[in-house]
Amino acid sequence: MKLRHERRKRESGRKSSNWIITFSDLITLILVFFILLFSMSQIDLNKFKAAVGSFQDRADGESATEQTDRGRDQHAKKAADSQDDLLKKINDYIEKNQLSGLITAKRDERGVILVLQEAVLFDSGKADIKDQAYPLLHKIAVLLKTVSNPINVEGHTDNRPISTYRFPSNWELSAARASTVIGYFTEKEKLDSSRFLAVGYADTKPVRDNRTESHMKENRRVEIVISKLNTKK
CATH class of the missing domain: 1.20.5 (Single alpha-helices involved in coiled-coils or other helix-helix interfaces)
Structure with missing residues (x-):
């Protein structure tokens, strides 16, 4: 036990x-x-x-928004400086080649614009380039070859109506003049046609009112717009 x-x-x-x-x-x-x-x-x-x-x-x-705004401002300033430089270059070229009485240059939101009055290029109511205008267009082509910007060629008229077989209205006349100028640049001067755009505005964008003959004369013009480069970075 x-x-x-x-x-x-x-x-x-x-x-x-x-x-x-x-x-x-x-x-x-x-x-x-x-x-x-x-x-x-x-x-x-x-x-x-x-x-x-x-x-x-x-x-x-800085916040992300502030950084974006600052970058946008810097880009805008850079673009403006570039346009100012281009305008100076063109004005120097005009003066050097004694073209002051034939071309005026200005800058706006579209870019840098060369303004040629109707009488320099065309007879009234026509879209065929005058023989004496070819040397001028050649000098402009030399200038355009130094830049790579897109180019709009714009035709403008006064408000007096036109009605011919070839040009039923100022729309056809202004567009034909723009196209004729581009044809010279691309066919004779061998500029790249993809850079160009022809626009006819008729009498819709006057620089002066059409009350006097001198004002109408200013409205009848061709504008060669050297557009701003699209440089988004």
Whole structure:
């Protein structure tokens, strides 16, 4: 009986010891789990701090909108400076070649414009280039070859109606004059035709009212528009 009692006591002690080992393993696993959670939370906290820091840097500096606006302003200034330089170049060319009485140059939102009065290029009511106008157009072509900008050639008339077989209205006359000038530049001077666009405005864009003959004379013109380059960057 005594031996049996001692054996039971030893078995009971062994079971108690096994339970303690299992519990300690569980505690260890739980501890490891919480350590991992803590480590992950530290990593996320660091990421959060980095993100906050980046927003703070942006707040202290320029916003994205401000940077875009500043870039747009710089581009506009660069384009304006380029147009001013081109206008100066053209005016110098006009003066050097003694063309001041035949061509005037100006600049507006379209680009730099060469203005030629009707009498310089055409007879009244016609779209055939005068023989004496070819040397002038040649000098203009030499100038146009020094730039790569797109070019619009615009025909303008006064408000007096025209009605002929060839030109039923001022629309046809103004468009034909613009096309004739482009034809000379592309066929005789070998300028790239893809750079050119012919536009006829008839009497819709006068520079003066049509109340006097001198004003009408100013409205009858051809404008060679050296358009702005599209340089989006």
